[in-house]
Each structure stands twice: as C-alpha cells, then as structure tokens.
Amino acid sequence: MNLLEGLNPPQLAAVTLPPQHALILAGAGSGKTRVLTTRIAWLISTGQASPQQILAVTFTNKAAKEMLARLSAMLPMNLRGMWIGTFHGLCNRMLRAHYRDAHLPQLFQILDAADQLATVKRLLKSLNIDDEKYPPRELCWFINAQKEAGLRPVAVEAWDDWTKKRVELYAAYEEQCQKEGVVDFAELLLRSYELLERNEPIRRHYQERFRHILVDEFQDTNRLQYRWLKLLAGGGGALFCVGDDDQSIYAFRGAEVGNMRDFEREFQVKNLIRLEQNYRSHGNILDAANAIIKNNPTRLGKNLWTEAGAGEPIRVFEAYSENEEARFIVEEVKALTNEGHARREIALLYRSNAQSRALEHALFNAGIPYRVYGGLRFFERAEIKHALAYLRLIANADDDTAFSRVVNFPTRGIGARTLEQLADAAKVRGTSLHAAIPHVAGAGGAKLAAFAELIRKLREAAALPLPELVEHVLDLSGLREHYRNEKEGQERLANLDELVNAAAAFIAEEGTAGAEGELSADLAAFLAHAALEAGEHQAGEGEDALQLMTVHSAKGLEFDVVFICGLEEGLFPHENSLVEEKGLEEERRLMYVAVTRARRRLYLTHAQMRLLHGQTRYNLPSRFIDEIPAGLLKFLNARQGKAMFGAVPPAPTLRNKSAPGGTSRFPPAPSFSSAPRRQESCGLRIGQTVMHAKFGLGVIVNAEGAGQDARVQVNFGNAGMKWLALSVAKLEPV
DNA sequence: ATAGACATTCTTTTT
C-alpha cells in the first residue's frame, strides 16, 4: 500500500500496530508527525476505524492544523466527523455540546491569561484584599496550578494561613467566574474532565465513540490532561501516545514527563517503540545534541543517529555586545542568502522574547525581511480586545471583564467614582456589573443607563451575519470614531477592518451555516476561536522572510540554518531556572530542542556584554557550549588577548559596588563605547574573560583602585561573584 | 472626569 511506502521498520511497526495502547518514543526529527498521521490514515483506509471514531489531540493549534492538512492530502474523504485539535479546543467543543450538564450558560466566554488576571485584580479590589500580600499574578498562578492538579478549593490542602487565604480567594474567584458565565483556560479542561467523570451517559457516549485516541507531544501533558485521556480511553479505546521526554519543555507550567512512565505502567503498555533515526540533521549537529542531552540524569534513554554525513562544524561566535551579535548575524544572513539560501529557511532562536529587539533593529536597518513569531498577537491587540469585548457583551452581558474593559472606552464620562458605586451595587446584590446598573443613582447612574442602552441596541443586531455584526459594533460603539481621531490610530483602524475580514474568513471556514435556532452560535464560536487561537495571523505571510522566535515556539519546526543567540549564563540557561528544582535540566532540554531544529548549519552566538532591562550585564558563555565536544565546534573569532597579562591594569575609575549575589549590572566602561573589541594595553578590562586557578572562568564586571590597590570584581558563574586584588590573585586573560 | 506626567515594578517560556 503506498501509504506505508518509505517508512523505516520502527515507523512501519508503529503505524500498523494492532488497536492496543502504545507509547512511541520519537526523537527529534524522527518522523513523529508522519507516523501519527499515517497511523490515522491507515486505520481509516483499511476500514478499521471511521473518522468519527478518532480523537487526535495536539498541544498547539499549529500542530493540529498541520495534521489535518496532511490527512486531507492522504484521505480523499470528508474528515469533519473527526475530532482533531488541542486539549483546550476539544474541551471547548465538548462543553459547548453539553453546556447544561456542565452547568454553563450556552454562550459561556473564555478568559485568556490577561482576562484572568484582570478578573483576579477586580476580585481582590472588591474584597479589599491587600494585593501586596496576595499579588494577582501569583494568585493566578496558584489557581491554575490547583486546577491543573484537578483540585477544586474544597480539595486543596492548606496548612499555613497564607495558603488558606489563597484557597479562599480561589473559591471566591470560581464563584465570580460562574456568576459571569466565563471560564479560564484551565477551567476548560477541569470542567470537561468533571463532566465526563460525573455524567455517566456522556462519558459512555464518548468512550464508546472514540476507539482510537492519539496524543501528540505526550511529554507536555499535565496531570489533568492525562486523567482526561484516561477517562476517555476507559471504555476500551486504544491510546496511542507519541512523545519525547528529551523535548519536555513545559514543566514550568505543569507538564509532567512522569505521565509517560505512568502511562506505560497503568495501561500495561506492551507496545513501546523507539524512533531513533533522524532524517533532519547532519551528523555534527546530532552529535552535539546527543552530547548536550547526555548530561541530564533522568531520561528514558534514546540516542539519535543519522545516515547523513557529518556536515559542517558548528560555528561559534563571541560578540562584544548584543549589537555586535546582531551585526554578525546580519552579515552571515546576507552571505547565506547570496549563496542561495531562502530566508524562510533561516531561523534566529532566542531564549526570551526581549532578545528579539536588538536583532530586529539590525535586520530592519539592513533591510532584511523578517518575521517575528509570538510577539503581540492579532487577537491580543488592545483595539481588537476592545472590539471583542463589545461582541462578548452581546453574547453575555454579565461578562464583567468585557464590561469593565469598554464601559468607558471610548470615554463616555463614566469615571472611577461611578464604577465604584456600580461595583458596590453588584456586590450587595450578588449580580454582575451590568445587572446592577439600575441600582446606581445620580448622574453616574444616568450615564451607565445610556451604556446599558447601547448594549441593548447592539444585542438587537445579534441576528445579523457575523461580519456585518462586527461592522455594526465598530460603528455603534464609537470605536471606529475614536481611532479615527487618534493620531496614531491608522494602524489600529486597519486592524479593526482586519477583524471584520477575520470574522468573514472564520464563517467561510467553519461557520454553522444553516444551524437553526442558534442565533449567536457563530458569534460564540468566533469568540472562542479568538481566545483559543490568539492568531498567528500576521501580515507579510507570503513573503520570504527570516524567521525569529523563541526556542519554545520553535519546537516542531525545522530550518536549514539556525542561529541560537544569546548563549550566555543567566540568559540561556536562564538565571531563574537555576534556583528551581530540575530547572537546569529543563533548560538543557530546551537547548536540545534548539539544536535539533537545524538541518545543515548551526550557529551559536553569545555576547560578552548585554543590555538587559535597561542595565548592562556581563555574562559568561553558556555552559551548553562547553557541553559540546570541541571537535564539533569551529570558533569564528580567535579568542583574544592571550599574550598580555601580569601588567598593571589601567587606573580604572571608581565605581559603586554591585549588590551582592546574582549577575552584575554596570554601565560599560567608557573606553569601549567608541572602539569595541580593541585591547587595552594590559589585557584586563571590564568585560574581559579571565581564568582563575581556583574559581575557573569568569568575567570582569567591575574594577576599583589603581596600581597596587587595584581590585577587580569577577563573575565566576557557578563559583559566584568575587572581589580580587590584582596584586594577589593570578588572573589570566582568556 | 480625563489626559498626561511621573514613578514603580517586573520582567522565561504559553495553550
């Protein structure tokens, strides 16, 4: 059968397994997605399963789309009955179908992370809670962690007063969300889980329906997701899980690699298949990845190999500053494109989003087209969120988050005072803000009533086709007018127009055309779409552009050429990770993911000096570079300053000492700003890497005194920050 | 009530 053509033996085995539970350990670039989709296509085309009997779960919308696209290419049939999507998307689908049993309003709204934070803030305010003691962000994190552990407030064990109070607030938050008819991301999962657990007919229905449950990126599932899968597979459905423990990079938000072991044990998985042949990268790149990940103690064990040749060495570049790093990359990219590489096949990866700025700046100046993933997404833009808030109020006027966002936007004279009165009225009566409007007296009350009237008018239009409804909202709400009058409003206006287009496109693709009696079904679906798929949707889609993204968002992608930037201690691995339990291991897996994105050429760059959060920091090269065998590396700039040391350093200007511990933050030495990379005569300068007999490698971050009294402060990374007298300590420039 | 200046805080990754 040509479906199976070209599969290697383990791949073929995985694809054609009998309908039993299976765990596929699929290394990076080993054809994981291909196995998953071919498996589904094989099940269907051999008549072993109908599309309706298949449930395929992925972690990202991108992956879900990709899978659907490949399947439609393989199977000439209607795949609409198949459930393919993200955990959140599928749970949403289930809850919409059974909203009554799930105790939700038909048009329940979804809170994204920002909405959730706003809701928590509002709650704390209404309860007069000190947000110093209970930081809203922390509280959100706490609530989500409980939900992801499957715990409602009554089930949380709290021993200390602080946690007891947080549990109380969790309960209050839940009550508030229920009152408003909104659910956050974690709630989608928990609600869906509880629905299945408590409602036997519904559970049986899905258990009997889904004969094959396939899970992508299984290593990224959290406890609750795993339990959700267990429930669904409880009726004899076969669980087919594909994952790679070495690519688990979401433990920080509750992902449990341990799910893989538990799955193997609890389901008595007999079919464990390893996919270890890599079809993506040249040998040197793979060797580097293997060498790095080998340093992690707890692995299921797996070693990637390839039939491809060794390829080029991995290029390492040390820059003086983040700007020089960016300039270097620009030059290399120019050279690469001149050699015929497509820009879309070149990726710039970094640990954190903040790093993209210097890169973007340099690329922009050089006129190189680029595309940044994961920046501010379409549906997260302020003007779009405003417009969506009006739409949300049409679907559900009790949505306090949406209400608060636009009650005075565009401004209509409803100030803080009035809103306080409104919040009080709502609290006293236990209603939503919207429902409390008639109970506010005076001038403020009149203005509020006018706003209520606006909502009423908008709701009258709810029966219009979605794109027209959006148009209507933009005009009637005054949003268009507002941005027309704003100086910098042009782009925002364009975005609002784009929202109308997005609505039209959405209807064209998945509209409920013809569904009767469900007046606002399209609206609700569109709003859910906006919350769940913040919209990777960006202009310049078709252009051949350089790809910029965080390592996290690069997972699952591959490129001919990859630059991993900012490979410095404190940045990658990130300093916050070093204090976390198992933090470094996760950073290392992240590095493994980054390295394995490259097919043919890999660059590792780092800077001696970097401006971060408005302050200059001097960092050592990342330990991950050292973990790669030197034979695989090619250092592009000769390590400088070998010959000169022992001389008396120049009299450095006295600087204030840094706060102890952590990374240093200093203004750069003045002598540098004009002539980067030039050597001082003595070979010692701020930013210089030095070797110390006891402490190892370090970077000079500060200096004071002169002559015999000269002292320097050195950041030795692991060994910490030290002040050393030059007359005593032997420091060799490296 | 509102806009704008000013201060403060927090910065890892995201469905």
Add this chain to the structure above:
DNA sequence: GAATGTCTAT
C-alpha cells in the same frame, strides 16, 4: 525598557 499604576493639572 515596557507596561502598569499613581499623581497632578486641567
């Protein structure tokens, strides 16, 4: 540096 929160002048 950005984004949010607070204060001040209108």
